[in-house]
Amino acid sequence: MSVNATPAGADVSADAEHGTGRHAAVPGQRARRRGKTPLSENRKAERRLGWLLCAPAALVMVLVTAYPIAYSVWLSLQRFDLRFPDEREFIGLENYVTVLTNDFWWTAFGVTMLITVVTVAVELVLGMGLALVMHRTLVGRGIVRTAALIPYGIVTVVAAFSWRYAWTPGTGYLANLFSDGAPLTERASSLAIIMLAEIWKTTPFMALLLMAGLALVPEDLLKAASTDGATAWQRFTKVVLPVMKPAILVALLFRTLDAFRVFDNIFVLTAGGNETSSVSMLAYNNLIRGLNLGIGSTMSVLIFLTVAIVAFVFVKLFGTAAPGSDDGERR
Amino acid sequence: MADIVLDKLSKRFPDGTTAVRDIDLEIADGEFVILVGPSGCGKSTTLNMIAGLEDISSGELRIDGQRVNDKAPRDRDIAMVFQSYALYPNMTVRENMAFPLRLAKMDKQTIDAKVEEAAKVLELTPLLDRKPANLSGGQRQRVAMGRAIVRQPKAFLMDEPLSNLDAKLRVQMRTVVSRLQKQLGTTTVYVTHDQTEAMTLGDRVVIMRGGAIQQVGPPQELYDHPRNLFVAGFIGSPSMNFLHAAVEDGKLRTALGDVPIGERIRRQLDAADAPRELILGVRPEHFEDAELVDDDTRRRGMEFTAPVDIVESMGSDKYVYFTIEGQRASAAELEELAADAGADFSGGGAGLVTRLSAESSVREGEGRRVWFNLEKIHLFDPTTGHNLTLHEGRSGGALAD
Amino acid sequence: MAVETTTRAKLRWGLLDVVVVVFALVPVLWIASLSFKTPATLTDGRFWPREWTLDNYRSIFATDQFVRALVNSIGIALIATGIAVVLGAMAAYAISRLDFPGKRVLVGVSLLIAMFPQVSLVSPLFEIERQLGLFDTWPGLILPYITFALPLAIYTLSAFFKQIPWDLEKAAKMDGATQAQAFRRVIAPLAAPGLFTTAILVFIFCWNDFLFAITLTSTERARTVPVALSFFTGESQFEDPTGAICAAAVVITIPIILFVLFFQRRIVSGLTSGAVKG
Numbered sequence A: 001m002s003v004n005a006t007p008a009g010a011d012v013s014a015d016a017e018h019g020t021g022r023h024a025a026v027p028g029q030r031a032r033r034r035g036k037t038p039l040s041e042n043r044k045a046e047r048r049l050g051w052l053l054c055a056p057a058a059l060v061m062v063l064v065t066a067y068p069i070a071y072s073v074w075l076s077l078q079r080f081d082l083r084f085p086d087e088r089e090f091i092g093l094e095n096y097v098t099v100l101t102n103d104f105w106w107t108a109f110g111v112t113m114l115i116t117v118v119t120v121a122v123e124l125v126l127g128m129g130l131a132l133v134m135h136r137t138l139v140g141r142g143i144v145r146t147a148a149l150i151p152y153g154i155v156t157v158v159a160a161f162s163w164r165y166a167w168t169p170g171t172g173y174l175a176n177l178f179s180d181g182a183p184l185t186e187r188a189s190s191l192a193i194i195m196l197a198e199i200w201k202t203t204p205f206m207a208l209l210l211m212a213g214l215a216l217v218p219e220d221l222l223k224a225a226s227t228d229g230a231t232a233w234q235r236f237t238k239v240v241l242p243v244m245k246p247a248i249l250v251a252l253l254f255r256t257l258d259a260f261r262v263f264d265n266i267f268v269l270t271a272g273g274n275e276t277s278s279v280s281m282l283a284y285n286n287l288i289r290g291l292n293l294g295i296g297s298t299m300s301v302l303i304f305l306t307v308a309i310v311a312f313v314f315v316k317l318f319g320t321a322a323p324g325s326d327d328g329e330r331r
Numbered sequence B: 001m002a003d004i005v006l007d008k009l010s011k012r013f014p015d016g017t018t019a020v021r022d023i024d025l026e027i028a029d030g031e032f033v034i035l036v037g038p039s040g041c042g043k044s045t046t047l048n049m050i051a052g053l054e055d056i057s058s059g060e061l062r063i064d065g066q067r068v069n070d071k072a073p074r075d076r077d078i079a080m081v082f083q084s085y086a087l088y089p090n091m092t093v094r095e096n097m098a099f100p101l102r103l104a105k106m107d108k109q110t111i112d113a114k115v116e117e118a119a120k121v122l123e124l125t126p127l128l129d130r131k132p133a134n135l136s137g138g139q140r141q142r143v144a145m146g147r148a149i150v151r152q153p154k155a156f157l158m159d160e161p162l163s164n165l166d167a168k169l170r171v172q173m174r175t176v177v178s179r180l181q182k183q184l185g186t187t188t189v190y191v192t193h194d195q196t197e198a199m200t201l202g203d204r205v206v207i208m209r210g211g212a213i214q215q216v217g218p219p220q221e222l223y224d225h226p227r228n229l230f231v232a233g234f235i236g237s238p239s240m241n242f243l244h245a246a247v248e249d250g251k252l253r254t255a256l257g258d259v260p261i262g263e264r265i266r267r268q269l270d271a272a273d274a275p276r277e278l279i280l281g282v283r284p285e286h287f288e289d290a291e292l293v294d295d296d297t298r299r300r301g302m303e304f305t306a307p308v309d310i311v312e313s314m315g316s317d318k319y320v321y322f323t324i325e326g327q328r329a330s331a332a333e334l335e336e337l338a339a340d341a342g343a344d345f346s347g348g349g350a351g352l353v354t355r356l357s358a359e360s361s362v363r364e365g366e367g368r369r370v371w372f373n374l375e376k377i378h379l380f381d382p383t384t385g386h387n388l389t390l391h392e393g394r395s396g397g398a399l400a401d
Numbered sequence C: 001m002a003v004e005t006t007t008r009a010k011l012r013w014g015l016l017d018v019v020v021v022v023f024a025l026v027p028v029l030w031i032a033s034l035s036f037k038t039p040a041t042l043t044d045g046r047f048w049p050r051e052w053t054l055d056n057y058r059s060i061f062a063t064d065q066f067v068r069a070l071v072n073s074i075g076i077a078l079i080a081t082g083i084a085v086v087l088g089a090m091a092a093y094a095i096s097r098l099d100f101p102g103k104r105v106l107v108g109v110s111l112l113i114a115m116f117p118q119v120s121l122v123s124p125l126f127e128i129e130r131q132l133g134l135f136d137t138w139p140g141l142i143l144p145y146i147t148f149a150l151p152l153a154i155y156t157l158s159a160f161f162k163q164i165p166w167d168l169e170k171a172a173k174m175d176g177a178t179q180a181q182a183f184r185r186v187i188a189p190l191a192a193p194g195l196f197t198t199a200i201l202v203f204i205f206c207w208n209d210f211l212f213a214i215t216l217t218s219t220e221r222a223r224t225v226p227v228a229l230s231f232f233t234g235e236s237q238f239e240d241p242t243g244a245i246c247a248a249a250v251v252i253t254i255p256i257i258l259f260v261l262f263f264q265r266r267i268v269s270g271l272t273s274g275a276v277k278g
């Protein structure tokens, strides 16, 4: 007389638990899971390989920059003016107070912010357009792509110099476009010219990264979308942009980091006159020209912190599109 | 060629999900085993553990008697066909198929010969110099298959290899797979979602649910003698009908009338902890139009009358849907089945699916008298899902003793 | 992208191409034009030269200073680009494909390095290089270039590796490939657009750098062209070097054009089409 109708060896004993949830774990299992499970051979090999592959890059980066960065931070905590070397001493955060209560700093900060926001925004739009043109152009693709990238390839100082020349009354072809002469001697027009030069120079950088991102968009996806009746604009926003997200992040991130440290163009075009200095100009003036190493280093650290905040926001905004984040699509 | 043994194999993901729990399975040399189960039940995970693409959390995996838990995929000598094909888009068909051989450092002539041979078997010869992007779905599928067979590995693993194909191609490729496996005699583990593939392809079928094996056996055995409610509902198309049944006075009160039960089952139900509520399961083909049943057959079953809802004539027979009143059969497993199949498995208040002879003159809208075979019905315990009609692995129907 | 090759589409794209080329090249032509102007007409404010001269070009090639700088630049930029792309690809592959502790730290640190103002790093670097004898040598420039190019390389390449279907790698493993073989034979060819994009960006970065080059070199042993430019003073003290600088700028843009022309061809779409379905 069998009370239990289940035949011998049946493997349904776990079924009773199903009332409490599909993957309800028995207590023993849960305990085992919480404790460190020993790594299997494959996992260990994967770790080792990961470290091995990253080691050279990490080593180079750390060896070259660790000391200089630490040294900069250390200097920012000191009174250190090469003109008065005897007064060198550790003063904690005093330099920071000095800089942060200084009007020049805040003016430069405002200028830098303005330049960063305007140029990055304009470059993103232009760069996307340029990328589309470079990606899709039907005739002379190599020529168009190369031509479009030349501005980025021209040595910045030379490019800036040519702009200055072009805008200087009497020597340049552009200065004559405006009747009231000398645009580089007024603040507003100077800033406009600086931004124009920046945009002209670095849009190709953005465009190249975005074009590479475009190359990743599968044709099938676009075909599917267009047969679904999506308009060109919908295809772009719904299909192309999401796939390009990682590329956009990289382009935006690195462009912003660079834009915030704008230096060469201002240096050549206005030399910081008419309140057109950027924060990097100020840092340069203190570090190299004025030789006030303490203040200059403090400014560098502050620039770094600002940029770090911006970068952090970007990385958060882009979530799983950022490198190194696990998006769960692993397997 | 090899046998594969899964010994209490488990997989826990870092996030705490237990995808596979204590699986025991012995796959004989040359056997063709099918893994089926609803989405997310751990089929792919099991396959990946055998392949070495996923770490084994606990338990042991043996190939040819050798423990391979810690071996890298390349050292296991197993080939895998992916659901997504996973062809190397930068290589031609020929290069794709030659890739594993080149990695094995074979000489050029042998490689060429083997690729040509595999291409001939799979009818890929004219496509050898094309890139995957310029192939049709079925052709890509065959290339993926070709890449697996050139190497003559110890075993094939296939993860829903045909699921991306359209119905016609699928039928065609199914025969290709079947023929190939018979020809090569290579041990094969094949994951599928498809009923027909599960029933027709393999020597044995493994039914999984929630990371555990529900039943293992030849397809016909699973069909005739399902061990529990889940297996009964999963195998068969259209599915088994499930009805609520209450035990009263040694009989079963159901929407189809009072069903008599045999001695053995009665004894079982009389035991103290036996439930008073059961689930009755009847396959559609075990119904028949009462007019067409001869007396001899009639005695082995019972009859009821119900209004006809829909009649679908398939030529060889008729699917007839009846509306019946009564309580819904409910069990966790039925809900899960319903969720996976997108169908409603709970009888009572819903439709009863029957498969009647083509000669039946049944019409929509009328009330019809229908006979069903009591020797073929199953009774399930709604809490555990166990098949109560099963005795030593065989099902004897309600009257069994 | 769906390719429509109607005449209208061709015209439209042609027009866009012209706009792009004009936008990009007008300032470049201006520099070229300056380089062909005689000192007398240099400041006449016209876009095209009235009198053409090759004197500026002759003057920059008159001494071997400029040629030496050109050789330095090409050598340093090529070596730094090669190493940065290889190291970057290795790290990016690990970051996007492997699971190991310290991954996020590496990503963070590399970004940090990209963020720190380089102005404040050159002086300490100068000190170190003097100590180590790297000052005014090729490695002395190559090392910082690699360092500051790596973050961009790692980020760009990670974005690309991420897009390559996992199944391809699993398939390669099943076919008997080691991780290294899977990378070299399957992943790298598919990530070619990313690799070449990175190479172009890194090359241009090294080519254009002025800050490190001026601080970390002192003679023509390692001096690169942007620095050499800044030493142009004209033949006599009173001569304006503008023409010569522009001529040099034109000359040093040529390697960039060649480099880009050569590598942009590998930035194509559809490399992964046909790989996976579903």
Ligand SMILES: Nc1ncnc2c1ncn2[C@@H]1O[C@H](COP(=O)(O)OP(=O)(O)OP(=O)(O)O)[C@@H](O)[C@H]1O
Pocket: A330, A331, B013, B014, B015, B017, B018, B019, B037, B038, B039, B040, B041, B042, B043, B044, B045, B046, B193
């Ligand atoms: N990397 C992972 N981390 C956590 N959980 C996972 C992971 N991969 C799979 N799972 C979970 O493990 C379970 C089994 O997944 P698996 O892919 O094996 O299902 P399957 O049976 O192959 O399903 P399908 O038929 O849909 O392919 C699922 O519940 C799934 O969510």
Ligand SMILES: [Mg+2]
Pocket: B043, B044, B045, B159
């Ligand atoms: Mg699966």
